[in-house]
Amino acid sequence: MNARVARALDAVTAERAGDALLSVRDLTVRFRLRGGRTVAAVTGADFDLAAGECLALVGESGCGKSVLASALLGLLPANAETSGSALLDGTDLLAADEKTLARTVRGRRVGLVPQSPAAHLTPVRTVRAHLEETVRALTRTPRAGRRKAAEEAADRAAFPATHLDAHPHELSGGLAQRAATALALIGDAPLLLADEPTTGLDRDLVERTADELRRHADDGRGLLLITHDLTAAARIADRVAVMYAGRIVEIAPAHRFFGTTGPDHPYARGLLDALPERAFTPIPGMPPELSDLPEGCAFAPRCPRATDLCATVPALRAGVACHHPERPRA
Numbered sequence: 001m002n003a004r005v006a007r008a009l010d011a012v013t014a015e016r017a018g019d020a021l022l023s024v025r026d027l028t029v030r031f032r033l034r035g036g037r038t039v040a041a042v043t044g045a046d047f048d049l050a051a052g053e054c055l056a057l058v059g060e061s062g063c064g065k066s067v068l069a070s071a072l073l074g075l076l077p078a079n080a081e082t083s084g085s086a087l088l089d090g091t092d093l094l095a096a097d098e099k100t101l102a103r104t105v106r107g108r109r110v111g112l113v114p115q116s117p118a119a120h121l122t123p124v125r126t127v128r129a130h131l132e133e134t135v136r137a138l139t140r141t142p143r144a145g146r147r148k149a150a151e152e153a154a155d156r157a158a159f160p161a162t163h164l165d166a167h168p169h170e171l172s173g174g175l176a177q178r179a180a181t182a183l184a185l186i187g188d189a190p191l192l193l194a195d196e197p198t199t200g201l202d203r204d205l206v207e208r209t210a211d212e213l214r215r216h217a218d219d220g221r222g223l224l225l226i227t228h229d230l231t232a233a234a235r236i237a238d239r240v241a242v243m244y245a246g247r248i249v250e251i252a253p254a255h256r257f258f259g260t261t262g263p264d265h266p267y268a269r270g271l272l273d274a275l276p277e278r279a280f281t282p283i284p285g286m287p288p289e290l291s292d293l294p295e296g297c298a299f300a301p302r303c304p305r306a307t308d309l310c311a312t313v314p315a316l317r318a319g320v321a322c323h324h325p326e327r328p329r330a
């Protein structure tokens with residue numbers, strides 16, 4: 001990609017991001033554990049998501065991605081403390097009460113493909129019953145049309161018609177995943193949170209699911225794709241946000257992140273280098289415990305660029321939180 005095309009794409013991305021559907025500011029989540037320990041699950045997350053945009057939130061397991069999504073839907077356990085704001089079309093999702101979230105947000109304004117789909121399905125009901133019930137609850141489809149609408153929803157997520165009358169325990173992980181995606185697409189919520197929607201799927205189904213989610217965004221909805229599948233993210237994302245140890249450490253346009261320029265944060269570069277189709281070189285070491293974060297930059301023990309400066313936490317500046325990014329900030 002030449003520099004002029006890259007600049008044009010950057011301008012389009014910036015314009016989209018400036019017209020935010022979801023605006024998250026300083027989102028912080030702490031879990032208070034017995035014995036006085038605290039888990040710093042998410043710290044100071046800031047990002048916008050525009051209608052028609054797909055933002056991929058990537059990072060290793062346990063970095064806080066799913067906690068962030070759960071916070072947006074008020075689905076955190078009772079020992080969670082949340083601060084900051086998350087404005088969705090005038091509603092602060094973090095401040096909204098349970099009644100508002102249950103009646104007007106979940107499913108209607110924010111769809112969710114949950115990370116553990118089997119756990120979200122009722123064991124005694126078939127997939128068809130789940131789909132028809134969701135069609136009834138979220139759309140104005142008359143009773144006579146619900147069966148067909150349910151079958152169409154299944155087809156959108158590549159869920160086979162032959163398994164519509166199966167119960168959750170009869171589904172493989174991949175089928176449960178597709179059932180969850182079908183349920184999340186019903187109602188066409190303006191914002192869709194898709195938490196690891198390609199887990200357990202073969203590569204061709206990964207591509208089909210990713211493309212269906214992309215179509216959802218192309219129809220004018222926002223898509224927050226939470227994934228460790230960088231190939232799926234590269235296929236459909238407009239921008240990429242990288243999380244490490246509860247913090248967003250880089251946000252970049254996807255074409256730059258996955259293109260020849262590459263990301264600027266050492267951790268983000270390491271994630272890409274670990275891919276089999278790239279250098280296939282894993283990042284040394286392990287992420288820190290979120291209940292025992294080091295002082296300063298949490299990536300420092302694994303970072304080839306670390307210096308004494310890194311004893312202080314770097315702020316997110318011009319899209320990267322690093323004292324020594326690949327391309328230095330002015």
Ligand code: SF4
Pocket residue numbers: 265266267297298299300301303304305306307309310314321322323324325
């Ligand atoms: S702030 Fe320092 S330790 Fe952290 S990623 Fe940047 S260079 Fe590495």
